[in-house]
Structures are given as structure tokens and as C-alpha cells.
Amino acid sequence: MRALIQRVTEAKVEVAGELIGQTGPGLLVLICAMQGDTEAEGDKLAAKISKLRIFKDDHGKMNRSLVDVGGSALVVSQFTLAGDTSRGNRxxxxxxxxxxxxxxxxxxFAEALRGxxxxxxxxxxxADMAVSLVNDGPVTLWMDTAA
Structure with missing residues (x-):
């Protein structure tokens, strides 16, 4: 599985102008399942993301996890993370x-994070979604369970 993780102060997703999901301080996780992925990759990725120390501690160092800060997550499917541009411009x-x-x-994956x-x-x-966010830092990480 591939994920683009962004530390946010807020994020939301709308479909046809209707708010369907949002988060306050926490993470926006854009996620893509790849050929051959199983639930095991989702579990592994959820565990890793929940423990990433990318939130500031009392000294301003990135030393706290999403769990440590009591943050939440907005998880959005993003198949274009699988995009291959090695053979041209499309x-x-x-x-x-x-x-x-x-x-x-x-x-x-979303349920694994909840768990x-x-x-x-x-x-x-x-769906054709409109995603809005305020990236905090900015902090943006790319993760791939195949790597």
C-alpha cells in the first residue's frame, strides 16, 4: 500500500458540495492499495502511521505520535498514488x-487505524472528491509497504 501522510491542523473532504469527512489536528492520509496488497499491508501501515513521531513535544521537537497527541485522521482513497510516468506524459x-x-x-486500513x-x-x-487541508509545518511523508 502507498500513503501520502500530511500533518494538518484541519482537513475536510466534500462530495458534490456536501461535507462527508473532516479532522481537526491530526493527519490527512491519502491511501492507495496496490496490485497484490492484502489486509496485512493495511495493518502494517496503520500501525506504523499511528506511531510516527511527527508531532511536536514541549521542546518543539518532532517527538510525539498521533496517539500521543490524541489526534484524529481523515483517510481518503487516492488511486493516483499508483501513477506510473516512466513511459511518457500520461x-x-x-x-x-x-x-x-x-x-x-x-x-x-481505516478500520485498522480505528482499532x-x-x-x-x-x-x-x-467519488470525485474535493479535499481541503491546512498542512501543519508543513510535514508531508510518503510511505510504501513494498519499500
Missing amino acids: PGFSNAAPPADGERLYLH LGIPVETGQFG
Whole structure:
């Protein structure tokens, strides 16, 4: 699985002008299931993200995790993270999991984060979404379970 993680002061996702998910201080997680991924990759990624020490401690150092600060997460499916531009200017997405697998693994990942005690809201799989955020820092990380 691939994820783009952004530390945010706030983030929200809308579909057709309707707010469907939001978070206050915490993380916006854009997530993509790749060909061959299983629930095990989702569990591994959720555990890693929950423990990432990317929030400031009392001394201003990035030394606290999402769990430590009591933050929440907005998880949004983002199949374009699988984009391959090695063969030209139009990205190919054949490395992304098929839609049914992608949706199942996306929902599993969100549930895995919830199981770690993190409040989670989500986008809508396959929808044309408008995502807004205030990146805090900015702090943005790329994660890939295949790496």
C-alpha cells in the first residue's frame, strides 16, 4: 500500500458540495492499495502511521505520535498514488489494485487505524472528491509497504 501522510491542523473532504469527512489536528492520509496488497499491508501501515513521531513535544521537537497527541485522521482513497510516468506524459495506473480490492483494503486500513484508538473519518471511494487541508509545518511523508 502507498500513503501520502500530511500533518494538518484541519482537513475536510466534500462530495458534490456536501461535507462527508473532516479532522481537526491530526493527519490527512491519502491511501492507495496496490496490485497484490492484502489486509496485512493495511495493518502494517496503520500501525506504523499511528506511531510516527511527527508531532511536536514541549521542546518543539518532532517527538510525539498521533496517539500521543490524541489526534484524529481523515483517510481518503487516492488511486493516483499508483501513477506510473516512466513511459511518457500520461500516467498509467495498472499498478493500482482493482477497484473492488482497492475499496476493501481502503476500508480495512481505516478500520485498522480505528482499532488503534484513533478517531477516523473517511472520504468516499471512487467519488470525485474535493479535499481541503491546512498542512501543519508543513510535514508531508510518503510511505510504501513494498519499500
